[in-house]
Amino acid sequence: MDSFPAAFALYAYGVASAGFAVFALQLVMGAKQSPRARLLAWCMGAGALWCAFAAAFVARVHPLLWSLTHAADALHYLLFLLFLAACVIDPEGRKPLRELLVRPSWLARFVMISVPPVALAYVALSWLVPHGIGSFMWLMGCGLGLSLLGAVMTEQFYRNTPREWRWGVKPMSLGLAFTLMFDLYFFSESLMFKVQDETLWAARGLVHALAIPLFAASSARVREWSIRLNVSREAVFHTSALVMTGGALLIIALAGYYVRYFGGEWGRALQTVVLAAGALGLLASIASGSVRAWLRVFINKHFFSLRYDYRAEWLKLADTLYRASSVDALREASIRVMADLVESPGGMLWLRTEQGNYAPASRLNVPALDAREPADSALIKLLLGRMWVINIEEHRSRPGMYGNLRLPEWVAQIPEAWLICPLGSEDMPLGFVVLGRPRALLDLNWEVRDLLKTAGRQVAGVLSQTQAMEELIEAKKFEAFSKMSAFVVHDLKNLIAQLSLLLRNAKKHHDNPEFQQDMQDTIEHAVGRMNGMLLQLRSGTQPIEQAAPVALTPLLERLHRARARPGCPLTLDAEAGLVVRAHEDRIERVVGHLVQNALDATPQTGKVSIRARRDGDRVVVEVEDTGCGMTEEFMRERLFKPFQSTKANGMGIGAYESFRYIQDLGGRIEVISEPGRGSTFRLVFPQHTASQAVA
Numbered sequence: 255m256d257s258f259p260a261a262f263a264l265y266a267y268g269v270a271s272a273g274f275a276v277f278a279l280q281l282v283m284g285a286k287q288s289p290r291a292r293l294l295a296w297c298m299g300a301g302a303l304w305c306a307f308a309a310a311f312v313a314r315v316h317p318l319l320w321s322l323t324h325a326a327d328a329l330h331y332l333l334f335l336l337f338l339a340a341c342v343i344d345p346e347g348r349k350p351l352r353e354l355l356v357r358p359s360w361l362a363r364f365v366m367i368s369v370p371p372v373a374l375a376y377v378a379l380s381w382l383v384p385h386g387i388g389s390f391m392w393l394m395g396c397g398l399g400l401s402l403l404g405a406v407m408t409e410q411f412y413r414n415t416p417r418e419w420r421w422g423v424k425p426m427s428l429g430l431a432f433t434l435m436f437d438l439y440f441f442s443e444s445l446m447f448k449v450q451d452e453t454l455w456a457a458r459g460l461v462h463a464l465a466i467p468l469f470a471a472s473s474a475r476v477r478e479w480s481i482r483l484n485v486s487r488e489a490v491f492h493t494s495a496l497v498m499t500g501g502a503l504l505i506i507a508l509a510g511y512y513v514r515y516f517g518g519e520w521g522r523a524l525q526t527v528v529l530a531a532g533a534l535g536l537l538a539s540i541a542s543g544s545v546r547a548w549l550r551v552f553i554n555k556h557f558f559s560l561r562y563d564y565r566a567e568w569l570k571l572a573d574t575l576y577r578a579s580s581v582d583a584l585r586e587a588s589i590r591v592m593a594d595l596v597e598s599p600g601g602m603l604w605l606r607t608e609q610g611n612y613a614p615a616s617r618l619n620v621p622a623l624d625a626r627e628p629a630d631s632a633l634i635k636l637l638l639g640r641m642w643v644i645n646i647e648e649h650r651s652r653p654g655m656y657g658n659l660r661l662p663e664w665v666a667q668i669p670e671a672w673l674i675c676p677l678g679s680e681d682m683p684l685g686f687v688v689l690g691r692p693r694a695l696l697d698l699n700w701e702v703r704d705l706l707k708t709a710g711r712q713v714a715g716v717l718s719q720t721q722a723m724e725e726l727i728e729a730k731k732f733e734a735f736s737k738m739s740a741f742v743v744h745d746l747k748n749l750i751a752q753l754s755l756l757l758r759n760a761k762k763h764h765d766n767p768e769f770q771q772d773m774q775d776t777i778e779h780a781v782g783r784m785n786g787m788l789l790q791l792r793s794g795t796q797p798i799e800q801a802a803p804v805a806l807t808p809l810l811e812r813l814h815r816a817r818a819r820p821g822c823p824l825t826l827d828a829e830a831g832l833v834v835r836a837h838e839d840r841i842e843r844v845v846g847h848l849v850q851n852a853l854d855a856t857p858q859t860g861k862v863s864i865r866a867r868r869d870g871d872r873v874v875v876e877v878e879d880t881g882c883g884m885t886e887e888f889m890r891e892r893l894f895k896p897f898q899s900t901k902a903n904g905m906g907i908g909a910y911e912s913f914r915y916i917q918d919l920g921g922r923i924e925v926i927s928e929p930g931r932g933s934t935f936r937l938v939f940p941q942h943t944a945s946q947a948v949a
Contacts, residue, residue, distance in 0.1 A: 673706070
């Protein structure tokens, strides 16, 4: 044997032996309850022995190793033929192998009668030929006979497999046909030329090993053979892509070689053009979404028992949906996740509107459409009432499958419309998605339909959750607007009381210049307050202003002048130079509310006092009255709660607003009250200092 075939044969048979051994081990680990899988494991083990003996023979040429190689080869053939016969006789794999041997059928008898003699002759001749006793032609003839018997059994195996199960055994049938064709060629050529081609013999083990992935694919598809392939689909996809790319590069190189050496004077130039064109075509294929989609469909269909890797698909779906940062992005993502499941380039999302019908809500790679679908239409009843996935092409050819449903006119306006998938469940229909024709031909079987319906439920759940969040946010806005309106109404009530008091005093003091000035200042201040409230109503929120230093003493003096009334003395005792950091209009509203409440609760013979002083680093403002007072229970449970009031026309807003605002400033409100004796409200603020102003 020449150095090249010997070195190649050593590595080739070594790799093949390892491949057979790994597959056999995986079958043994999963074949505890499957006689068919055990028999297939023995067959793969025999293949590993055959390749191991062949590699040993290459490493050290010896007649015994030559005979052992042929013996393992014959055993490999025999076990494979028995496996095929067992599958043909008992396709469901319910009978034990012992019963098949004790009560053999005609096919089992044929295998046991025809194969062992040929195999034994093959082994015996392999021992005799090196010693110059047997005929090399007879040895090759026995090998050819085993190949022919294998071809017959493979044909019977595939033909007698029930049609609904052929999908599972198709990869194995292709692998057997591939290896047997090679063996037929190898042994036929050896017989024809009366010499064994060393190169073909060196490649034979590796050629047989190439069929192992096909055997594994069938083992994964047929449950009775008990093997589960834990191979990543992405790994298979990228590996297949690399293999195809390598094959394409090899073809391009061969084409360039042919053109160069047979193209005459133009050979080199034509070779450059061919290589450039081939590279361009290869790059276009790699970048083509249709080619990638076709390859994925081909791999999922021929190498895996299920079309989808559900874990990967579900993680991708969840990641795409929850990554959306807005409602529009989520709706587009909903189309994308549904389209990616069937390799579709895009589609259109239809959702239920406030009017009760269905309308387009988002689209992906399809033109805009202005259409409506009534909620009581036949399409909606079939689609959402029964949760059917409608295949538009199938509907056109077999409308009876869909109850002679008449599709709406807008379906024809969506280019390449292919599927209509429901979103939601029968109890909670949300809408549907119209998907475009896939990039690669896809068999729309039960698995695809079930996955689309399940994904549709998940998408509908996320969309419903988003809609509920939008409605909740809208309700919160209305609640905030309602609360703000209550505050505005409360302020208006206080302004009305202030202006009413001003009008009553105007009848007595309208000729007094000081009163006229106070009246002008009060009206100007009231107009400013009302403009601020109008701005709040227009914007829907309270204007955000930064707190600033507020001189309390002038504010309290202005408040004292505005609230003073005859009959009930209102006194003010405030230290000069009191400054707090607050909002002037709001702090005036808080103190004014407390003063007004005190005046309302105090009889004509009573007294209301306003006092302000420093207390360390704090400023204390007290509003004391000798009115009706409050019970301890009311102060504990109702005083600072909104919409709680002891007055018949009170709204229960002022005390709540005062409490919240003083807390926001970092202060507190203290209340001392006793029924029949009056109340004291004490406001404690942090004092604003000059150092804080500089900071």
